[in-house]
Amino acid sequence: MSAGDRHALVLGATGFVGRHLVLALGQAGVRVSTAGRSHESYRRLARWLAEHGHDEAPADLRVDFTTPSLIEGELDDVTEVYNCAGAYRFGMSADEARRANVGSVRAVVAFAARLPRLRRLVHVSGYRVGGQDPRPWSEEQRRETYRALGAYEASKVEADAVFQSEAERLGVPWSVVNPASVIGDSVTGESGQYLGLASTLRDLWRGGLAAVPGNARTFVPVVAVDYLARFMTLLPVDETAERASYWLLDDDTPALPGLLALVAEHYRVKAPRARVPVAVLKRLPRRLTKADPETLTFLSSDRYPTGSARAFAARHGLTMPDTATTIRRWADRLAASRFGDAPAGGRRFTGPGGVRTFELGQPDAPTVVLPGLPVNADTWAPVVAALGQARAADLPGLGMSAGGRDDWPSWLTALVTETGARHLVGHSIGAAAAVEAAAAHPDAVDRLTLVAPFFLQARPARAARLLARRYLDRVSPRALAERLTGDPAHAAALHSSVEDLRRGAAATAARLLAATASPRWRADLRAELTRYPGHVHVVVGSRDPLSTEGRALLDTLARATVTVIAGAGHHPQLTHPEEVARAVALGTRPRGREPFSPSGRSARSRG
Structure with missing residues (x-):
């Protein structure tokens, strides 16, 4: 099947993985439709695609997971459906998580079963939850799983099982990808997602990571988002990928202490040497660990069956980018965006x-x-x-x-x-x-x-020069605003400056301030x-x-x-x-030597 004969429908297209998938499909010459909840989210996606060189916006469709039809519109020529929808959020209730991640899977499979030209339904699961037994769960199994794993991970585990069982029951040709922690683009580092491992890098950057969670074997593997997206675009055109699950990650990802040491060296900060076992973290109060209890299940030394994914990639000439380089580029983009606190771009x-x-x-x-x-x-x-x-x-x-x-x-x-x-x-x-x-x-x-x-x-x-270092190490945004402008209303504009001073810029600033009197x-x-x-x-x-x-x-x-x-x-x-x-x-235009105001009118200096 040529790219021109393909029509892809992407659910969850405005999310991190979804938008990179739409971009990869477009670059492969595949016609794309997206199904989202609002036109505003679609407009954001279209702008993002245009900024990344993809000017041909996909078709805009509405999705409603509470209706039997799911999506309205003429979709008889859809050849492949990608399910990137769901909720990636910790702290949900079990009912909320099941509606978002299990109920949506049931609806997507039922919808896909009605498409006459469908060649493949591709579902995004996860490296810690993929490969589940597709037999129906008992209520006891469901209660135990949700109690042990927390609502988010348990709902993904259940969704993986439901997806396979429903696809088999309805005769839907399927493939599953089980990506590891999805990090930024391998070339640009771009991410836009700040949960999970990204939040640990934020603590490292800000000097708030006192110890590495887990032990020397703790393995939190990663995969670049653009590699994942390109891998997914190839699944519908490969018959051997039908009814197959693929674990996408780099087996050579450094163990967590090594990964954090790699980023710390790049950030030019000290890597924490202390380690806290997961069993201890689970017993400590959250106000001390600053970690959501649901994230602790990801701190494991487990390894994963990546052989089939490596063979598939080799068959299609797809090479996994160097992980250390990708991690550094991702770390750069996270820091440059101040971990989501600064405007994008x-x-x-x-x-x-x-x-x-x-x-x-x-x-x-x-x-x-x-x-x-x-x-x-x-x-x-x-x-x-x-x-x-x-x-x-x-x-x-x-x-x-x-x-x-x-x-x-x-x-x-x-x-x-x-x-x-x-x-x-x-x-x-x-x-x-x-x-x-x-x-x-x-x-x-x-x-x-x-x-x-x-x-x-x-x-x-x-006096100001002598007090500079001690003052700048401890100053608050409000106090700095009063000192620099006389008005605390400018404190918000100085939050990032204060953060930089506390990270180490205060020492250089103090030395330079002293030098200004020379x-x-x-x-x-x-x-x-x-x-x-x-x-x-x-x-x-x-x-x-x-x-x-x-x-x-x-x-x-x-x-x-x-x-x-x-x-x-x-x-x-x-x-x-x-x-x-x-x-x-x-000032970029030559003028006479008379002082002038910003409006261009002549003005004398007041001092």
């Missing part, structure tokens, strides 16, 4: 000068924002979004970037000579980095926008700025003005302009993001 880790660097915004955009102290690139996200062709990058050792002050020369060189950075927007300490980059590579940097450049302003108070460094920066031949645009808040010396220096520069944002302080990106975006955009 436009967030990544890069490596200019060999330094692991966090960026947000448009990749390779010519305008690059270098954030100040003690905040991170996230505080500049609204400005970057308003600018469009722009990005923000955490300086080495700050925000989510690795490295430190010694990495500036090589890092800045790579930034401006290899990544296309032509317009540097430096804020506070970032202004120093921008000037140093422009001084070292004047032909590569077209213009500078310096926001609150400390070396053109008054020196910081000595007369020699301030003088060197002013001298380098004087020698820079390009356009210089300085942006300051009226409450954080230029010093007399700084104003005098700018008056000597023929191609320098100044914007004063009324009512702003040292962090205008937090309090006046729209005005900052307009100022940065205006």
